[in-house]
Amino acid sequence: MTALLDVREVRVEFPIRRGLFQKPRILHAVDGVSFTVKRGEVLSLVGESGCGKSTLAKTLLGIHAPTSGCVTFAGKDLKELDRREIARQIQPVFQDPYSSLNPRKTVEDLIALPLDIRAQATSSQRREAVAEIMGLVGLSRRSIHAYPSQLSGGQRQRVAIARALITRPELVVCDEPTSALDVSVQAQILNLLQDLKEKFNLTYVFISHDLNVVRHFSDRVAVMYLGRVVELGDTEEVLGRSLHPYTRKLKQGVLVPDPSHRLPPPIFDGGFPDPTNPPSGCHFHPRCPDAGEACTARRPGTVRHGSSTVACHLYTGLATGHDAANEKLEDA
Amino acid sequence: MAAKRDNGPLLDVQDLNVSIPTSSGELTVARGISYQVWPGETLAIVGESGCGKSLSSLALIGLQPRRAKVSAVRCRFDGQDLLSLDAKQMTDLRGTKLAMIFQDPMTSLNPVYTIGDQLAEVYTCHGLGTKRDAVDRATFLLERVGIKNAAVRLGQYPHQLSGGLRQRVVIAMAMMCSPKLIIADEPTTALDVTVQAVILGLLKELQDEFGMALVLITHDLGVVASVSDRVAVMYAGRIMETGATDQVFNSPTHPYTQGLLDCIPRADGRGKGTRLHTIPGMVPSLVGRIDGCAFRNRCSRVVPACATGEIAVRSDTQGHDYRCVHPGDRLLADWRVRAEAPV
Ligand SMILES: Nc1ncnc2c1ncn2[C@@H]1O[C@H](COP(=O)(O)OP(=O)(O)OP(=O)(O)O)[C@@H](O)[C@H]1O
Ligand SMILES: Nc1ncnc2c1ncn2[C@@H]1O[C@H](COP(=O)(O)OP(=O)(O)OP(=O)(O)O)[C@@H](O)[C@H]1O
Ligand SMILES: [Mg+2]
Ligand SMILES: [Mg+2]
Numbered sequence A: 001m002t003a004l005l006d007v008r009e010v011r012v013e014f015p016i017r018r019g020l021f022q023k024p025r026i027l028h029a030v031d032g033v034s035f036t037v038k039r040g041e042v043l044s045l046v047g048e049s050g051c052g053k054s055t056l057a058k059t060l061l062g063i064h065a066p067t068s069g070c071v072t073f074a075g076k077d078l079k080e081l082d083r084r085e086i087a088r089q090i091q092p093v094f095q096d097p098y099s100s101l102n103p104r105k106t107v108e109d110l111i112a113l114p115l116d117i118r119a120q121a122t123s124s125q126r127r128e129a130v131a132e133i134m135g136l137v138g139l140s141r142r143s144i145h146a147y148p149s150q151l152s153g154g155q156r157q158r159v160a161i162a163r164a165l166i167t168r169p170e171l172v173v174c175d176e177p178t179s180a181l182d183v184s185v186q187a188q189i190l191n192l193l194q195d196l197k198e199k200f201n202l203t204y205v206f207i208s209h210d211l212n213v214v215r216h217f218s219d220r221v222a223v224m225y226l227g228r229v230v231e232l233g234d235t236e237e238v239l240g241r242s243l244h245p246y247t248r249k250l251k252q253g254v255l256v257p258d259p260s261h262r263l264p265p266p267i268f269d270g271g272f273p274d275p276t277n278p279p280s281g282c283h284f285h286p287r288c289p290d291a292g293e294a295c296t297a298r299r300p301g302t303v304r305h306g307s308s309t310v311a312c313h314l315y316t317g318l319a320t321g322h323d324a325a326n327e328k329l330e331d332a
Numbered sequence B: 001m002a003a004k005r006d007n008g009p010l011l012d013v014q015d016l017n018v019s020i021p022t023s024s025g026e027l028t029v030a031r032g033i034s035y036q037v038w039p040g041e042t043l044a045i046v047g048e049s050g051c052g053k054s055l056s057s058l059a060l061i062g063l064q065p066r067r068a069k070v071s072a073v074r075c076r077f078d079g080q081d082l083l084s085l086d087a088k089q090m091t092d093l094r095g096t097k098l099a100m101i102f103q104d105p106m107t108s109l110n111p112v113y114t115i116g117d118q119l120a121e122v123y124t125c126h127g128l129g130t131k132r133d134a135v136d137r138a139t140f141l142l143e144r145v146g147i148k149n150a151a152v153r154l155g156q157y158p159h160q161l162s163g164g165l166r167q168r169v170v171i172a173m174a175m176m177c178s179p180k181l182i183i184a185d186e187p188t189t190a191l192d193v194t195v196q197a198v199i200l201g202l203l204k205e206l207q208d209e210f211g212m213a214l215v216l217i218t219h220d221l222g223v224v225a226s227v228s229d230r231v232a233v234m235y236a237g238r239i240m241e242t243g244a245t246d247q248v249f250n251s252p253t254h255p256y257t258q259g260l261l262d263c264i265p266r267a268d269g270r271g272k273g274t275r276l277h278t279i280p281g282m283v284p285s286l287v288g289r290i291d292g293c294a295f296r297n298r299c300s301r302v303v304p305a306c307a308t309g310e311i312a313v314r315s316d317t318q319g320h321d322y323r324c325v326h327p328g329d330r331l332l333a334d335w336r337v338r339a340e341a342p343v
Helices: A053-060 A083-089 A107-118 A123-136 A141-145 A153-165 A183-200 A211-217 A235-241 A245-252 A293-297 A324-331 B053-060 B087-096 B115-124 B131-144 B150-154 B163-175 B193-210 B221-227 B245-250 B255-262 B335-340
Strands: A005-016 A025-037 A042-047 A068-073 A090-093 A171-175 A203-207 A220-225 A228-234 A303-305 A308-310 B011-022 B025-037 B042-047 B069-071 B074-077 B098-101 B181-185 B213-217 B230-235 B238-244 B314-317 B320-322
Touching: A005 A053, A025 A053, A025 A068, A025 A220, A025 A228, A042 A053, A042 A211, A053 A171, A053 A203, A083 A090, A083 A107, A090 A153, A107 A123, A107 A141, A107 A153, A123 A141, A123 A153, A153 A183, A183 A211, A183 B255, A211 A235, A220 A235, A220 A245, A228 A235, A228 A245, A235 A245, A235 A308, A245 B193, B011 B053, B025 B053, B025 B213, B025 B238, B042 B053, B042 B221, B053 B181, B053 B213, B087 B098, B098 B163, B115 B131, B115 B150, B115 B163, B131 B150, B131 B163, B163 B181, B163 B193, B193 B213, B193 B221, B213 B221, B221 B245, B230 B245, B230 B255, B238 B245, B238 B255
Parallel strands: A042 A203, A042 A220, A090 A171, A171 A203, B042 B213, B042 B230, B098 B181, B181 B213
Antiparallel strands: A005 A025, A005 A068, A220 A228, A228 A308, A303 A308, B011 B025, B011 B069, B011 B074, B230 B238, B238 B320, B314 B320
């Protein structure tokens, strides 16, 4: 089966100005990312805050053009599609149900926005479409004339989902769709996304910080670190076996809902990496317990292991002096 | 951590009511809320989206919507009656002894000023030092919250930062004046687990160092379990259950608390493809009076007594209170199994 979405060597760069007279630095928010997503699949992006997940999401939505590389959707290069065409097929659900909805518009207008942009629906078609989608996402008809301030966080997120689905897109890019919601509403929204996926054979690119949610919801996971994908594969492989040292660290940060586990000791000593001046070679090397010489010198290539790919010198055979990779595989 | 309880609570809220007139009637988002926070202590407030966690906290510091009505039997912070302060006194208090971290970081950040100017402003406008001192402190705090290259970041505008970076800036901003109490509304929601651990660790350090107290509004039950001393579980404007964190997690008594704990996705991946547990039904409207228990239409153990009058606060164990007429033993729950399974 060919991929619905094919992301090839995508880079997104931002110039960062410091002083008036200094040369701007380049921030590589997305630094050579490649992956594919099949129709009907859920691919999750996880990784430290600032690693480029939202920037990548915006690139998939056509909001940012990649500085280089290309995104192919259903066989067409996104560059060749106009914004409207992209919006018909790829829709976002953003994190923040507070600021992503215009406070002066009613639920009806908010949900109908993608239709209004295309200006093709008659007013009765519009009304029908809104009513139908509201039913699907579990919004009561009474709230059709409500403003966002009169809705709860969960209801607002349903509005955002209804708006994303009203044009019957094929791909939905969800950037932390449940992080603003409590666990009971989160469970409802995740069940809803699951149902809608089955009903319309939707494909999701899903961004979340909650590794338990990711594990529950996704088929495949891409772990990002400072703009690069360091591990990619089936969810259980990546979050279970975890080849990359960063993925392992990330798992240690998961807080358990059990008061007998208190806050774990800091996962990383020392500071955070500076994305405007990332470490040489493998970006992760200053924090990596297994880093060797090759890691500071060269960016690791991608190595296949089972269903996963991993970008780490422990697996490229370049890490010197130990059989760390084999050990890793054995104790996994 | 052991809170210092000798000198009475730092924050003492008794019977707080907050309501907002709307076109469909009076929306009551806090219905007789009472809690206390001692110096150095962390109280977590959890509950359904829209149950009034943010508004009941904003009302304490005078930031409720203008039309809102706020009343309380008592609302004391560090010896001052919060509800009788005038606007100027409240502004002074907010920057210095009491800081708020808002749910949406953009509430605290002005898009047209640089990060540096905004951090410094908090400090200098309260007369705590010169602009230079302020910049030094801002740099120090940005580094403490894990922002590398603070000098560059100070010159940037909010839109140039990722969501997580913005949130860390806001946390640094709250700490600029070494407050006695921070009310933090979902402070780590936008952050990944590694940064979250750093921020929570930092807040803890500041608590240990300066005896700072923390009211932590969050729906992340992992965060609650890991850092709070006590928990208040809110539903439809009321506190339904409150107690020491281990009491509430180990023997949740209110059916709502129990339901909430059941909604957490399993950590071991075995729930994949299955539907998550949800609490059936919807939150009742907060407009008008709510007779009886607000949770009863979603409760599996509802009895006629749930429908009438005010449900009184009960307690079996010291410090563990709940509002329920039929507190049942928790049915065998598998959240513990989940919690213990490795991720
Ligand atoms: N418009 C912009 N101008 C300059 N830098 C930007 C811009 N947008 C994003 N960045 C930078 O790009 C990097 C990646 O940001 P992005 O928002 O994609 O991170 P993220 O992985 O979504 O993080 P989070 O989990 O915190 O939301 C960050 O260092 C951020 O500061
Ligand atoms: N300015 C306002 N005018 C009218 N109603 C409002 C206003 N602000 C909030 N509300 C309503 O008050 C109720 C409580 O809101 P609040 O923001 O306190 O909820 P919350 O518990 O913080 O929810 P969340 O977890 O989603 O942040 C909600 O039903 C909300 O729709
Ligand atoms: Mg983001
Ligand atoms: Mg809130």
